Amino acid sequence: MKWIKKFLQILWRIWFFIVTSIVVLLISPLLVYTLIFDKILLFNKIKRWAANTILFFMGIRCKTEFPPGYDPNRQYMVIANHTSALDIFTLIKIFSFPFIFIGKKELSKLPVFGYFYKKTNVTVDRNSPESRKEVYNQVQNFINKGLSVVIYPEGKIPDEDVLLHPFKNGAFRIAIEHKLPVLPVVFYDNKRKFPYRWTGGSPGIVRIKILPPIETANLSEEDMPQLKDLSYNLLYNELMNDEISKNFND
DSSP: OHHHHHHHHHHHHHHHHHHHHHHHHHHHHHHHHHHHTTOHHHHHHHHHHHHHHHHHHHTEEEEEEOOTTOOTTSOOEEEEOOOSTHHHHHHHHHOOSOEEEEEEGGGGGSTTHHHHHHHHSEEEOTTOHHHHHHHHHHHHHHHHTTOEEEEOTTSSOOOTTOSOOOOOSHHHHHHHHTTOOEEEEEESSHHHHSOSSSSOOOSEEEEEEEOOOBOOTTOOGGGHHHHHHHHHHHHHHHHHHHHHHHHHHO
16 A cells, blocks of 8 residues: 555655646746836735645645734745745745745756746855855845845755754844844744655645744844844744654654
């Protein structure tokens, strides 16, 4: 019976690529229009429709917990643990405010999706110091337009047995420089529901928790290490407590 389960999981993964490709192709003309005429809010609405559609046909539902003090009309530096391809779609679904991702340059090489990703987000070559410096200039333009910023501060998806990889500095330096409150997001189930390997995962509910925002208005660059450590500990403790709870219930 195990081979049947693995076969169905592979089919489900193929179904994900089919659905995603069809949705991206369908919305491509509208996305081109928004790029030509700089319709940021319209682009955001189309992007959210696409994410909702893909998650619906994948059978993935989001159970999201929002904190006191959360204001969808503010600009944020959103940080989250990076676990799965679901991370992008679920973030787009749960947040109504417009935002950009800062992500690896390799994503821009994907057919169709890569073109729009490069045009509407900030890509960085982590092996190039010049590329990392240019990120700050590009981010400034998007922040001036009223957009929030999303970074996965681990810089990569950690191995299966790693709960949370150490954070890099970029997200917290940008947050302090632009006085953006840091909004931590915890994905509890994305790795389990949609791992990067071809087998494993299943439709169902993914739990997401948004932690209270961390204000940066009174912080300076000297406070960056403390802000990074605080953010890391908040996410790590949430993930560890969930692991302990699951093991106890098992």
